[in-house]
Amino acid sequence: MKTMREVAAGMKAVSARMANQSLEKRNQALAAIADALEANQAAIYEANAADLKKAMEDNLPDPVIKRLRFDEHKLADVTKGLRDLIKLPDPLYREMMVRELDEGLVLHRVSCAIGVIGVIFESRPDALVQISALCIKSGNCAILKGGSEAMETNRTLFRTIATAAEAAGLPEGCLYQAEERSQINELLECHEYVDLLIPRGSNGFVQYIMNHTKIPVMGHADGICHVYVDQDADVEKAIRIVVDAKTQYVSVCNATETLLVHRGIAAALLPKLHAALREKRVEVRGTDDVRALIDCAEATEEDFATEYLDYIISVKLVDTLQEAVDHINHYGSHHTDAIVTENAESAEEFMQYVDSAGVYWNCSTRFADGYRYGFGAEVGVGTGKLHARGPVGLEGLVTYKYKLYGNGHIVDDYATGRKQFHFVDQ
Amino acid sequence: MKTMREVAAGMKAVSARMANQSLEKRNQALAAIADALEANQAAIYEANAADLKKAMEDNLPDPVIKRLRFDEHKLADVTKGLRDLIKLPDPLYREMMVRELDEGLVLHRVSCAIGVIGVIFESRPDALVQISALCIKSGNCAILKGGSEAMETNRTLFRTIATAAEAAGLPEGCLYQAEERSQINELLECHEYVDLLIPRGSNGFVQYIMNHTKIPVMGHADGICHVYVDQDADVEKAIRIVVDAKTQYVSVCNATETLLVHRGIAAALLPKLHAALREKRVEVRGTDDVRALIDCAEATEEDFATEYLDYIISVKLVDTLQEAVDHINHYGSHHTDAIVTENAESAEEFMQYVDSAGVYWNCSTRFADGYRYGFGAEVGVGTGKLHARGPVGLEGLVTYKYKLYGNGHIVDDYATGRKQFHFVDQ
Numbered sequence: 001m002k003t004m005r006e007v008a009a010g011m012k013a014v015s016a017r018m019a020n021q022s023l024e025k026r027n028q029a030l031a032a033i034a035d036a037l038e039a040n041q042a043a044i045y046e047a048n049a050a051d052l053k054k055a056m057e058d059n060l061p062d063p064v065i066k067r068l069r070f071d072e073h074k075l076a077d078v079t080k081g082l083r084d085l086i087k088l089p090d091p092l093y094r095e096m097m098v099r100e101l102d103e104g105l106v107l108h109r110v111s112c113a114i115g116v117i118g119v120i121f122e123s124r125p126d127a128l129v130q131i132s133a134l135c136i137k138s139g140n141c142a143i144l145k146g147g148s149e150a151m152e153t154n155r156t157l158f159r160t161i162a163t164a165a166e167a168a169g170l171p172e173g174c175l176y177q178a179e180e181r182s183q184i185n186e187l188l189e190c191h192e193y194v195d196l197l198i199p200r201g202s203n204g205f206v207q208y209i210m211n212h213t214k215i216p217v218m219g220h221a222d223g224i225c226h227v228y229v230d231q232d233a234d235v236e237k238a239i240r241i242v243v244d245a246k247t248q249y250v251s252v253c254n255a256t257e258t259l260l261v262h263r264g265i266a267a268a269l270l271p272k273l274h275a276a277l278r279e280k281r282v283e284v285r286g287t288d289d290v291r292a293l294i295d296c297a298e299a300t301e302e303d304f305a306t307e308y309l310d311y312i313i314s315v316k317l318v319d320t321l322q323e324a325v326d327h328i329n330h331y332g333s334h335h336t337d338a339i340v341t342e343n344a345e346s347a348e349e350f351m352q353y354v355d356s357a358g359v360y361w362n363c364s365t366r367f368a369d370g371y372r373y374g375f376g377a378e379v380g381v382g383t384g385k386l387h388a389r390g391p392v393g394l395e396g397l398v399t400y401k402y403k404l405y406g407n408g409h410i411v412d413d414y415a416t417g418r419k420q421f422h423f424v425d426q
Numbered sequence: 427m428k429t430m431r432e433v434a435a436g437m438k439a440v441s442a443r444m445a446n447q448s449l450e451k452r453n454q455a456l457a458a459i460a461d462a463l464e465a466n467q468a469a470i471y472e473a474n475a476a477d478l479k480k481a482m483e484d485n486l487p488d489p490v491i492k493r494l495r496f497d498e499h500k501l502a503d504v505t506k507g508l509r510d511l512i513k514l515p516d517p518l519y520r521e522m523m524v525r526e527l528d529e530g531l532v533l534h535r536v537s538c539a540i541g542v543i544g545v546i547f548e549s550r551p552d553a554l555v556q557i558s559a560l561c562i563k564s565g566n567c568a569i570l571k572g573g574s575e576a577m578e579t580n581r582t583l584f585r586t587i588a589t590a591a592e593a594a595g596l597p598e599g600c601l602y603q604a605e606e607r608s609q610i611n612e613l614l615e616c617h618e619y620v621d622l623l624i625p626r627g628s629n630g631f632v633q634y635i636m637n638h639t640k641i642p643v644m645g646h647a648d649g650i651c652h653v654y655v656d657q658d659a660d661v662e663k664a665i666r667i668v669v670d671a672k673t674q675y676v677s678v679c680n681a682t683e684t685l686l687v688h689r690g691i692a693a694a695l696l697p698k699l700h701a702a703l704r705e706k707r708v709e710v711r712g713t714d715d716v717r718a719l720i721d722c723a724e725a726t727e728e729d730f731a732t733e734y735l736d737y738i739i740s741v742k743l744v745d746t747l748q749e750a751v752d753h754i755n756h757y758g759s760h761h762t763d764a765i766v767t768e769n770a771e772s773a774e775e776f777m778q779y780v781d782s783a784g785v786y787w788n789c790s791t792r793f794a795d796g797y798r799y800g801f802g803a804e805v806g807v808g809t810g811k812l813h814a815r816g817p818v819g820l821e822g823l824v825t826y827k828y829k830l831y832g833n834g835h836i837v838d839d840y841a842t843g844r845k846q847f848h849f850v851d852q
Contacts, residue, residue, distance in 0.1 A: 016755065016779045099800055105789060107799060114811050115781065195811050214636070216812050237834040244836035329442065351829050353442045355541065363531060363832025372840070373533060373828070374525055374849040385540050385621050385825045386642050387812040399811045402799070403777050406789025408663040410670035414798070423800035 004143075004186035007176050008193035011116050011141045017171045019113035019139040023090040029136055029168040034082040036164035037129070040156070041075055047152035048125070055149055063251055067124045070153050078129040085376045091138050091394040098426040101404075102419060106426075108403040113139035115195040117397065118187050119379065120145045120209070122201045125153040130377045131198075132161050132175060138397035143187060143194070145178040155179065188213035198380050198392075203307065218392065220383035222307045223253030223335040225365040228324040228350065230341035231264035237362060238340040239273050242313075244364040245338065247280040251309045253381060254336050254358075254368040258304055259315045260324045263289075266317050270294050277313065286315040304331045321346055325353045332356060334383045336368040336390075357383060357390035430569075430612035433602050434619035437542050437567045443597045445539035445565040449516040455562055455594040460508040462590035463555070466582070467501055473578035474551070481575055489677055493550045496579050504555040511802045517564050517820040524852040527830075528845060532852075534829040539565035541621040543823065544613050545805065546571045546635070548627050551579040556803045557624075558587050558601060564823035569613060569620070571604040581605070614639035624806050624818075629733065644818065646809035648733045649679025649761040651791040654750040654776065656767035657690035663788060664766040665699050668739075670790040671764065673706040677735045679807060680762050680784075680794040684730055685741045686750045689715075692743050696720050703739065712741040730757045747772055751779045758782060760809045762794040762816075783809060783816035 048070040097109040135142035146154040158177040191214040245256035285299035303314040336358030339350040351359040370378025375393025388396030413419040474496040523535040561568035572580040584603040617640040671682035711725040729740040762784030765776040777785040796804025801819025814822030839845040
């Protein structure tokens with residue numbers, strides 16, 4: 001068996017060819033993968049049954065088992081996803097700028113693939129299909145490491161995908177599946193060959209990756225999202241949004257963890273909202289002034305810095321919009337934060353001053369997602385500020401290069417004043 | 427005196443206000459800075475004379491002393507740079523995407539400032555002016571640390587700049603100058619407050635920064651640039667380009683260090699080129715087959731991995747364009763590489779397959795520079811692949827946020843199929 005270092009070095013050598021595959025070839029590969037997954041469905045379900053059996057024997061928690069299941073609905077989802085991805089425009093070879101620097105000297109900024117991307121993801125086997133597909137469409141080579149609970153399913157999916165992709169003409173070795181946990185640490189050492197790592201998993205796991213590699217990491221460490229209900233909010237709208245943002249799916253990064261309420265609307269909002277949250281079995285933890293209005297547990301400093309990923313919400317009253325902004329910028333994770341208000345000016349102020357990848361007005365934080373943004377799918381959500389921020393789809397998987405076309409142009413002519421730049425954008 | 431941590435924390439608190447300054451206010455500050463530098467020129471020259479005196483007493487090398495000098499020509503350059511920067515379009519509040527996700531639910535991707543940027547730069551005092559100006563125009567707060575050789579000049583320049591900026595209405599504390607070397611290590615620890623570090627200096631220094639901080643670093647470690655002379659090259663054009671790329675300014679990152687020559691043109695090119703390089707006192711180091719054609723020193727494996735920053739060039743023959751590409755992708759630093767050829771197809775192949783921020787056809791690698799690209803100025807050159815690549819001007823100093831405007835929209839409606847997204851770009 002090859003070491004991870006050998007795999008990564010080999011993939012680096014293949015990456016320039018992968019980056020130069022035509023859109024037609026890349027789309028043909030995606031179509032072939034969709035067909036092959038359908039043709040191989042019996043084997044995929046069988047492998048998934050083995051993973052599910054083992055997961056139940058190991059008493060894994062229900063949410064994990066739910067995410068692990070790969071049935072005909074999931075297959076229909078991923079094949080539809082693949083066919084939708086084919087329709088998306090080419091992220092490569094896009095002319096982002098064309099500028100004539102001087103007569104006969106023309107600068108082009110053109111999008112191109114990043115190269116070799118390592119993705120380490122959790123239990124959902126459909127993630128493997130989505131991520132491979134996004135990497136193929138964007139001309140990148142990919143090293144994939146899925147969760148061990150999904151080992152059999154992932155292996156069958158991967159073999160189906162890699163075989164179909166290579167049969168459709170993509171370079172041999174453009175995709176690789178790592179199965180051993182020890183390979184993750186080997187991968188972290190491969191900074192000469194791997195251009196980008198995308199870890200998807202728990203906060204601790206992502207932090208571990210970031211602290212143990214020189215490879216650039218794109219990922220969010222956690223998602224402490226907020227809803228701020230302004231004094232000019234519509235109470236019914238606020239309840240509807242908070243209930244969705246908290247309960248529509250609690251174990252995901254874009255679920256809301258903290259509710260901030262303007263003191264001027266607290267008495268009108270909180271009792272009704274509390275009733276609505278109780279119906280969904282949400283535990284409310286509030287500051288003292290919240291507890292003066294509703295009967296709930298106490299929220300400590302620690303609560304505001306916690307990503308519950310559970311049916312729990314912390315609540316705090318604020319005197320001003322600015323106080324809400326300051327709280328969010330201090331305790332939040334720069335993921336997604338929403339304001340509920342009928343006042344457009346307050347909404348704009350909130351959206352300008354909150355320093356997060358997503359700033360929302362009168363809608364649920366749960367919309368922060370590549371599919372819902374129309375990106376086809378996502379490889380992850382970035383809470384850093386550089387490169388790609390928020391849900392990351394195809395665009396986050398490309399970079400650019402500057403191509404300069406001349407005809408014997410030298411800098412000395414410009415340094416000595418014989419020639420001048422004129423900068424005309426085309 | 428405040429600790430660096432206190433400075434950085436305070437700046438973070440100011441950064442949201444700095445990011446929301448109007449274009450008019452930011453441009454007024456730039457104009458005020460240009461005026462103040464002119465008004466204060468006597469004090470600036472006096473401070474610079476003190477630095478120059480000390481540098482000569484300390485026997486600093488001539489190139490350092492040359493870079494250190496800040497005279498009326500430098501002042502004219504930087505004030506012209508400031509006034510040119512005012513004319514550039516606003517990098518902030520740019521609508522990069524507007525997409526209706528569903529009726530009444532509209533997603534905007536809008537450019538915004540990054541926040542707090544730390545810049546550590548070498549001896550040229552004009553860099554302090556340029557970098558402050560770029561940060562102001564892009565709505566960022568900046569912590570600046572210049573070289574100790576330029577201490578007096580930097581101090582006078584910084585006081586002039588900061589005073590003028592605050593008098594023009596920018597938030598107090600939006601700029602800070604660090605003077606002590608020990609503050610660099612303190613700054614590296616401030617990852618909660620500092621969003622981006624831009625080190626400019628030696629390879630070893632940049633590597634040190636990258637290895638000792640959790641803050642994202644934008645910078646190039648080194649610049650091993652290549653010129654490849656293809657078999658279909660015009661010999662005179664090739665000589666002109668190689669001489670410029672090697673000798674126009676040897677101590678900079680975009681100077682060429684290695685020349686690759688197609689075997690089919692070597693006999694026609696090398697003797698003439700060698701004569702031209704000798705005239706400029708360039709030492710040529712070649713492989714055995716190069717030495718069979720011209721009288722030169724031997725190039726070892728190590729030469730091809732070395733950034734000379736000196737009047738030395740390594741030369742190697744290749745059998746094919748692909749061999750040149752492979753050499754560049756292996757030994758290069760992904761900075762800037764050029765092909766000289768009259769064959770457009772070969773040029774395109776080279777530019778597609780070379781994995782560098784700049785890929786040039788028939789022109790000198792020395793063009794890789796923010797000013798020459800029409801960016802006004804640059805804060806540095808990125809050789810990483812994420813965020814900003816190549817010369818980094820205003821655009822590399824901004825990020826973006828997603829603003830989502832709804833009217834009570836919740837995800838549950840879409841998850842349960844009551845509503846569908848329709849994705850219409852506007």
